Amino acid sequence: MRFTFAEAMTDPTFYPPLAQAAEKAGYAGFTIPDSLAYPEESDATYPYTEDGNREFLEDKAFIETFIQAAALGRSPRPSGSPRSSSNSRSAHPRWWPSRRVRSRS
DSSP states (O other), rough: OOEEEEEEEEEEEHHHHHHHHHHHTTTTEEEEOOOOOOOSSSSSTTTTTTTOGGGGGBEEEOOOOHHHHHHHHTSOOOOTTTOOOOOOOOOSSSSOOOOOOOOOO
16 A cells, blocks of 8 residues: 655745655655635635635645745655655745635635
């Protein structure tokens, strides 16, 4: 059986160390969410909160999927990892493009 680590709507600087820790712990993969845009206004209620509110999205960074995958791919592998390399680069990318969702209240 293989397990995949899933994380979303987290501070972008946490993703490389989380991916490294997941790999070191034996996870087979790291799930990257691909929802880049949410409606600023909607007539429908959000089905996954008790009151249908979307305020939890306010000020969350949404990183373009391929940018995040590339940034994680250039992160150094944890020591002892089957894919570790002596040519590891910086653990934190210098540039994390993101969009933040802001609600109109």
